[in-house]
Amino acid sequence: MAAAPSTKGSLREDLTCAICCDLFREPVMLSCMHHFCRPCISRYWRGTQGPVTCPQCRKEFSSKQFQTNYLVAAMVEKVRAATSDTYVRNLEKQLRDTLESIRLRKEDYINSIRRDKEKMNIIKKVRTDLQARVKGEFRALYQTLHDEETCMLEQLRREEEEELGKVQRHLEAMDVAVKELEDNIRVLQQASAGTENMVLTELPQLRPCVQMDVTPEFDINAFSKKYTGPLQYITWRKMFKSLSPGPCPLTYDVDTAHPSIHVSRDKTVAVECNVMNHHTNNNKRFLQCVNILASQSFQSGRHYWEVEVGSSPKWDLGMASEAVDRHARIKLSPESGYWTLRLRNGNEYSAGTQPWTRLQLRSSLQRVGVYLDFDERKVSFYNADDMSLLYSFVNGPREKVFPFFSPCISDSSHKPTPIKLLYYPPVALSG
Ligand SMILES: [Zn+2]
Numbered sequence: 205m206a207a208a209p210s211t212k213g214s215l216r217e218d219l220t221c222a223i224c225c226d227l228f229r230e231p232v233m234l235s236c237m238h239h240f241c242r243p244c245i246s247r248y249w250r251g252t253q254g255p256v257t258c259p260q261c262r263k264e265f266s267s268k269q270f271q272t273n274y275l276v277a278a279m280v281e282k283v284r285a286a287t288s289d290t291y292v293r294n295l296e297k298q299l300r301d302t303l304e305s306i307r308l309r310k311e312d313y314i315n316s317i318r319r320d321k322e323k324m325n326i327i328k329k330v331r332t333d334l335q336a337r338v339k340g341e342f343r344a345l346y347q348t349l350h351d352e353e354t355c356m357l358e359q360l361r362r363e364e365e366e367e368l369g370k371v372q373r374h375l376e377a378m379d380v381a382v383k384e385l386e387d388n389i390r391v392l393q394q395a396s397a398g399t400e401n402m403v404l405t406e407l408p409q410l411r412p413c414v415q416m417d418v419t420p421e422f423d424i425n426a427f428s429k430k431y432t433g434p435l436q437y438i439t440w441r442k443m444f445k446s447l448s449p450g451p452c453p454l455t456y457d458v459d460t461a462h463p464s465i466h467v468s469r470d471k472t473v474a475v476e477c478n479v480m481n482h483h484t485n486n487n488k489r490f491l492q493c494v495n496i497l498a499s500q501s502f503q504s505g506r507h508y509w510e511v512e513v514g515s516s517p518k519w520d521l522g523m524a525s526e527a528v529d530r531h532a533r534i535k536l537s538p539e540s541g542y543w544t545l546r547l548r549n550g551n552e553y554s555a556g557t558q559p560w561t562r563l564q565l566r567s568s569l570q571r572v573g574v575y576l577d578f579d580e581r582k583v584s585f586y587n588a589d590d591m592s593l594l595y596s597f598v599n600g601p602r603e604k605v606f607p608f609f610s611p612c613i614s615d616s617s618h619k620p621t622p623i624k625l626l627y628y629p630p631v632a633l634s635g
């Protein structure tokens with residue numbers, strides 16, 4: 205055998221019998237290390253008596269001796285198998301399959317790249333839309349602040365003008381008065397000079413003296429007081445009026461209240477009591493669950509309101525469709541016309557989905573903000589103390605909804621805690 209073959213071609217040549225010029229069959233090795241097929245060398249030596257020779261190198265051997273070379277035999281089998289038709293067909297099929305699978309994978313990757321790019325475009329578009337929205341909201345606030353500032357500065361300017369006008373008029377009157385006095389002085393001096401030559405029979409005619417008002421007072425405190433107060437706080441309070449949506453002034457609709465809910469006279473406080481109210485029956489009233497609605501309803505636009513739940517260990521609140529069945533026990537979920545947040549056992553907050561979605565809150569809620577964007581069908585709940593978002597429903601109402609509340613039935617160990625509707629009346633804008 206020659207040195208290790210470097211290509212398949214030369215390997216095949218190395219495993220070729222010099223007698224039959226084909227791949228070895230039952231390869232055997234002579235003492236000179238040359239290989240031949242056992243049948244070929246046997247045939248070659250047949251009939252020869254005495255010493256025999258190697259057909260390749262002509263070396264002479266005293267007897268017909270050779271060794272079976274299993275290693276070469278194994279290599280020959282490999283090469284033979286590798287060049288068989290089935291093997292080649294298999295290989296070709298494997299090639300095609302591998303190529304196809306790589307092509308498919310490439311197609312997958314290219315699709316994935318396209319999807320990534322689309323996703324990036326969507327992200328950019330959403331960001332642009334949101335940016336416009338944020339800018340719009342802030343522009344409205346800036347405008348309010350700017351209007352407030354302009355208004356206040358204009359008022360300051362008018363008041364200054366008024367004060368200056370008062371002093372200016374006094375100044376002008378004093379000028380006139382001084383001139384009149386000077387005229388009189390001149391007349392008197394002339395008359396006085398004349399007395400040396402003639403007898404003065406009467407006092408010369410003098411111009412009547414103008415009675416001057418006292419100098420107008422400038423009260424620096426009265427002038428400044430409007431501008432030296434807690435201006436930022438005052439303005440901030442005034443801005444409530446411009447908020448869109450601003451906090452909504454809600455009141456309870458007593459006609460919807462479950463008989464065990466008692467409502468305050470101003471209709472902003474509701475509490476559950478074990479003493480039933482005398483009540484009139486009507487279709488609006490909740491008779492199964494301890495629920496109540498607000499009088500106000502919404503079927504377009506954006507609205508926000510705040511509710512104080514205090515330390516109550518148990519409540520539901522949010523909004524309910526006008527169409528909800530008031531006489532049945534119903535699991536609260538958007539599918540049944542309720543978008544709610546709930547508390548159970550003092551610290552288990554959930555969003556009113558089916559099944560409930562448990563919320564992990566860092567602190568207990570005292571005041572809850574409810575936001576409805578009817579047109580975008582969004583209902584969100586906030587911790588009204590720090591305005592952190594608690595939960596957002598994206599499948600909001602399509603039809604008229606009412607703010608909804610349930611103080612739940614209080615157990616005997618807890619004093620019933622009321623649910624209060626919060627409202628901050630705006631202060632009047634300055635003018
Ligand atoms: Zn041969």
Ligand SMILES: [Zn+2]
Pocket residue numbers: 234236237238258259260261262263
């Ligand atoms: Zn030889």
